Amino acid sequence: MARLPVSPEKIIEQFGPHLNYAPKEGYVGRDEPDRTVKTHCCFCGMQCGIQLLVKNNKVVGFEPWMEFPFNEGRLCPKGVQRYLQDNHPDRLLDPLERVEGKGFQPTTWDNAMDRVVSEIKRIQAQYGHDAFSILSGVSLTNEKSYLVGKFARVAVKTANLDYNGRLCMVSAGAGNKKAFGLDRASNSYADLEHAEVIIVTGANVSETFPTLTHWIWRARDNGAKLIVIDPRVIPLARTADIHLDIKPGTDSALYGAMLKYLADHDLLDDDFIRNHTSGFEATLEVVKDHTIEWAEAVTGIAADKIIAAAELWGRAKTSFLLHARGIEHHSKGVENVLGCINLVLATGRIGKPYCGYGTITGQGNGQGGREHGHKCDQLPGNRDITNPEHRKYIANVWGIPEAEMPGKGLTAYELIEAIHRGEVKGLLSICFNPLVSLPNNNYVREALEKLEFYVCIDFFLNETARHADIVLAGSLHEEEEGTVTTAEGRVVRIQKAVDPPGNARPDTKILLEIAHRLGAGDKFTYANSEAIFNELRVASKGGTADYYGITYKKVEENMGIFWPCPTEDHPGTPRLWEDRKFHTPDGKAHFNPVSYRPPGEVTDQEYPVVLTTGRVVSQYLSGTQTRRIGKLVGIYPEPLVEIHPELAAQYNIRQRELVRVVTRRGMGEFPANIVETIRKDTVFLPYHWPGKKSANQLTPGTLDPISKIPEFKVCACRLEPTGIISDPKQAHAWDSI
Numbered sequence: 116m117a118r119l120p121v122s123p124e125k126i127i128e129q130f131g132p133h134l135n136y137a138p139k140e141g142y143v144g145r146d147e148p149d150r151t152v153k154t155h156c157c158f159c160g161m162q163c164g165i166q167l168l169v170k171n172n173k174v175v176g177f178e179p180w181m182e183f184p185f186n187e188g189r190l191c192p193k194g195v196q197r198y199l200q201d202n203h204p205d206r207l208l209d210p211l212e213r214v215e216g217k218g219f220q221p222t223t224w225d226n227a228m229d230r231v232v233s234e235i236k237r238i239q240a241q242y243g244h245d246a247f248s249i250l251s252g253v254s255l256t257n258e259k260s261y262l263v264g265k266f267a268r269v270a271v272k273t274a275n276l277d278y279n280g281r282l283c284m285v286s287a288g289a290g291n292k293k294a295f296g297l298d299r300a301s302n303s304y305a306d307l308e309h310a311e312v313i314i315v316t317g318a319n320v321s322e323t324f325p326t327l328t329h330w331i332w333r334a335r336d337n338g339a340k341l342i343v344i345d346p347r348v349i350p351l352a353r354t355a356d357i358h359l360d361i362k363p364g365t366d367s368a369l370y371g372a373m374l375k376y377l378a379d380h381d382l383l384d385d386d387f388i389r390n391h392t393s394g395f396e397a398t399l400e401v402v403k404d405h406t407i408e409w410a411e412a413v414t415g416i417a418a419d420k421i422i423a424a425a426e427l428w429g430r431a432k433t434s435f436l437l438h439a440r441g442i443e444h445h446s447k448g449v450e451n452v453l454g455c456i457n458l459v460l461a462t463g464r465i466g467k468p469y470c471g472y473g474t475i476t477g478q479g480n481g482q483g484g485r486e487h488g489h490k491c492d493q494l495p496g497n498r499d500i501t502n503p504e505h506r507k508y509i510a511n512v513w514g515i516p517e518a519e520m521p522g523k524g525l526t527a528y529e530l531i532e533a534i535h536r537g538e539v540k541g542l543l544s545i546c547f548n549p550l551v552s553l554p555n556n557n558y559v560r561e562a563l564e565k566l567e568f569y570v571c572i573d574f575f576l577n578e579t580a581r582h583a584d585i586v587l588a589g590s591l592h593e594e595e596e597g598t599v600t601t602a603e604g605r606v607v608r609i610q611k612a613v614d615p616p617g618n619a620r621p622d623t624k625i626l627l628e629i630a631h632r633l634g635a636g637d638k639f640t641y642a643n644s645e646a647i648f649n650e651l652r653v654a655s656k657g658g659t660a661d662y663y664g665i666t667y668k669k670v671e672e673n674m675g676i677f678w679p680c681p682t683e684d685h686p687g688t689p690r691l692w693e694d695r696k697f698h699t700p701d702g703k704a705h706f707n708p709v710s711y712r713p714p715g716e717v718t719d720q721e722y723p724v725v726l727t728t729g730r731v732v733s734q735y736l737s738g739t740q741t742r743r744i745g746k747l748v749g750i751y752p753e754p755l756v757e758i759h760p761e762l763a764a765q766y767n768i769r770q771r772e773l774v775r776v777v778t779r780r781g782m783g784e785f786p787a788n789i790v791e792t793i794r795k796d797t798v799f800l801p802y803h804w805p806g807k808k809s810a811n812q813l814t815p816g817t818l819d820p821i822s823k824i825p826e827f828k829v830c831a832c833r834l835e836p837t838g839i840i841s842d843p844k845q846a847h848a849w850d851s852i
Contacts, residue, residue: 146170152612153180156194157254157592158735160476160602161185161326163194164674167593167612174201174593174612183674185304185601191325192733192747199744200591201613205575207588208617219576219586224618227585231543232632234568234584235271238541244521248275248530248539252546253283253484256597256609257662258647259622260480261495261654263545264488267521269513269638270630274524275539277491279547279736281527284481285490285822286443287474290452294460294705295691296698297659298497299482299604302435302471303677303689308333309469312431314342314424316455317366317441317828318475321350322732324439324602327475340431342424344369345441346727347757347799348792357424360794362415363727364714364829366442370454371402371711372410373425377461382429384463391695392460394706401708413711415794429462433469440477441729444827446715446817453707460704466692476602478736479592483600486660487651491524495651496658505658512654514638526823528553528816534562545572545589545622550579551737551805554814554825555780572625574615577739578805588619595621596644598670603689605675606665623647656681659698714829715817716779718796722831724762725797726776728810729828738803754808755788757799758834763789768836775835776800778813786841798832 148168155162164183168176177198179188210227211219238247249271251263260278267276291298307313307330321328328351335341335354343352344359344366352358361369377383378399388395411418428434436459442451456472464470476482487495495512498505500523510517525533531553533539553559563569563582571580572589580586593612600606615621623644630639641647645667656663664680665687677687697704718725733750735741742748756774768774773784776798784807785800793799802810817826 148175150612151178152593152610154593154610154612155599155607156190157197157479157740158193159324160478160481161324162479162599162601162607163190163326164188165190165194165197167198169612172613174198185603185605186326186329189326189329192750193735193741194326196744196746199746200740201593202616203575203743205743206616206619207574207576207586208619210588210618211576211586213584224620227587228628228632230585231570231587231629234541234570235633238567239272242540244272245275245524246539247271247273247541247543248525248533249273250527250530250542250544250547250549251276251278251489252478253278253280253481254479254546254592255484255622256480256595256599256644257483257487257606257651258597258644259595259626260484260489261487261651262623262626262647264495265513265638266626266630267489269515270633270635272519272521274521275491275530275533276489276524277527277530278484278489279527279549279552280478280481280485280490281823282552282825282827283440283477284443284474284485286445286448286819286824287438287452288485289449289822290456291474293449293453293707294456297691298485299660299678299691300471300473300602301465301691302473303603303605304330304473306469306471306690307331307435309337310334310339310433310435310471312340312342312427312434314344314428314434314436315351316344316436316438317443317451318437318439319345319347319349319351319441319729320437320475323477323730324475325732340427342427346794346797357420357427359416359420359424362413362794363725363797364445365414365711366445366451367447367454367709368405368410368413368711369416369421370451370458371405371709372407372421373428374399374454374457374461375402375405376407376422376425377429377458380429382425383461387463388461391463391697391703392706393701393703394708395461398457398706398708401710405711415796428458431462431464433467434462434464435469435471435473437473437475439475441828444824445829446819446826447712448819448824449821450709454709457706457709460706465704466690466695468690471690473602480599482602482604483598483606486600487655491526494654496655496662497660498658508657509654512650526818528818528825529823531559531562534565540567542566542569543572544569544579548577548579548737548739550582551577551802551809551811554811554827555816556809556811557781558816572622573739574619575739575743577737587625588615588617589625590615590619590621595623598648598667600678601675604677606662606670606678607675608667608670715826716815716829716831718831722778722833724832724834726778726800726813726830726832727797727828728800728802728814730803731801734801734803736803737805742803751801754785754801754804754810756785757788757790757793759793759795760789760791761795762798762834763787766834766836768834769840771841773837773839773841775837776813776832777835778815778830778832780815781812783807783809783812784837798834802827
């Protein structure tokens with residue numbers, strides 16, 4: 116029988132008493148807090164410092180943490196409101212079990228754990244170890260990311276483990292490894308302040324990383340020139356010196372043409388290229404036909420604007436290039452990243468003061484989470500699971516024979532395909548909402564309904580969890596000790612502020628108990644999170660992401676330590692490559708040839724418009740947390756489809772009219788937001804909503820061949836006006852189901 120989701124109305128009706136509803140009568144306003152806890156925001160990769168105010172084991176407010184060096188007290192709208200989720204009535208307070216015909220029912224931890232472990236054992240005995248899979252998330256701390264990787268391989272003994280960073284940073288990681296042999300932003304963001312030229316490409320910084328904008332403004336105050344590359348006039352582009360309004364999916368054509376222009380006009384750093392790089396001649400050869408005129412035709416950017424950008428970049432003495440998902444969410448995301456890196460290497464502006472290159476991490480621990488082992492192809496320290504020496508080292512740390520360590524498994528979207536093929540029968544997810552986050556989510560929903568058993572660990576009942584057999588009530592960011600690694604590569608401390616409410620448990624305790632019940636208890640004997648971190652330090656030692664010299668005490672005393680940090684007396688490494696020794700076999704930075712190729716899906720007569728997706732300032736990822744905070748919902752209550760006035764006129768679309776957006780995978784109806792800040796051939800949808808409001812019911816499952824990241828940013832669609840004017844007052848959380 117298909118596993119159908121439990122409706123939200125039935126959820127409230129059936130286990131409302133087990134949700135954390137606060138009584139209306141007798142409420143007393145906040146007085147002086149019991150404690151102030153210095154920690155970090157739970158959202159994006161900036162991991163801004165924040166002080167949480169605690170009263171009676173509840174987070175009741177916040178104060179700025181002025182001393183933390185990155186954000187200096189500044190917070191974005193999400194950071195300001197983040198504390199409101201802690202006491203939200205939707206918090207799961209008990210484990211839940213799906214009872215046929217009755218929906219979810221509260222159960223005991225003992226019963227829930229018995230069911231989880233018995234189903235893992237049953238599925239693996241019947242179908243093999245890899246028939247049970249695990250999907251994890253990078254909002255988890257470094258300790259939990261490490262623990263999930265070890266848990267999957269040692270306790271569950273499955274190769275099929277992957278994480279939602281597969282939807283975020285993997286193209287950047289693969290490109291960084293190819294070019295530098297190491298995956299991290301090259302500098303702290305403080306270096307931005309004195310850069311003469313800054314390129315921001317595929318990154319809506321002002322809305323998705325607002326506190327980073329401060330460092331760009333400081334550079335502007337010092338005279339820096341700003342180049343923004345984006346198909347929309349995003350807020351940062353409004354005051355840019357040059358805005359390159361690129362057609363989605365043509366990024367590598369632009370970078371290749373700029374590289375050719377630099378070479379043709381003697382704007383290269385020949386000494387750096389000759390002494391510290393390899394592969395330049397081959398890279399230049401593949402762009403020999405990437406003329407400015409050709410690039411104008413492909414990208415839709417005026418030739419004079421491309422030349423102006425190349426001139427600014429080529430003649431600068433100091434510079435910084437930043438990119439994010441806008442160039443990475445492609446079937447050629449790795450190539451786009453390498454095209455950017457080629458521009459940095461060609462001008463030799465890396466490893467110097469005020470010169471750098473950074474991939475902006477989207478998720479809370481997107482940097483640390485991809486370094487320590489819950490990727491299908493990775494072991495702690497950013498080691499390669501297919502490398503015999505790497506496997507042997509980690510097996511020794513974990514106390515298992517190397518032969519018992521599983522090999523490389525399937526990536527996140529490939530796991531969904533494997534469920535459809537009948538190869539994967541069971542799933543455990545933690546801190547991941549694939550029904551909203553993955554592309555082609557009707558296909559994902561069908562996969563969830565085919566599973567024989569699904570267990571979800573989370574603190575809210577997210578949309579995917581409604582398909583679960585067992586839901587285990589887990590913990591928020593501030594309910595466990597730990598560390599995370601910021602987008603700069605700075606390891607910072609997450610301080611526990613409160614205990615999980617009701618009968619909810621820390622995620623770590625849940626995973627450890629399952630490991631013990633599976634018979635691997637002797638490998639999971641940690642007294643606390645610091646003990647896990649200390650094992651992580653040893654596991655990362657000698658890897659490219661070396662944390663060995665980092666301790667809790669050292670992090671707290673210095674408000675963060677930049678890795679690599681190989682010894683306890685090492686100060687950390689805020690700026691990479693100052694010694695010009697790259698982590699590649701030949702010690703040089705590698706140019707990588709990138710020749711333009713079209714995106715996986717192109718427009719045609721039936722689907723003539725480009726659809727691209729992204730984030731808005733008040734929402735975060737799948738919205739599990741931010742859609743529950745009323746003030747954030749009020750800023751942007753439902754997804755709007757952005758359409759240029761000329762395109763709207765072509766289809767007779769009016770402002771706020773419901774528009775049917777149709778792709779090869781399905782259709783959705785969204786109110787029109789007619790704006791002049793988008794290309795005339797492109798429409799934009801934010802992706803934070805589920806169900807009928809989901810942008811990802813439309814997006815394709817086309818994957819980058821190297822990183823296996825889906826192509827969220829380019830999709831062919833058509834527009835069909837409905838004639839119905841949407842009332843924004845009717846937008847609310849439940850009408851999306």
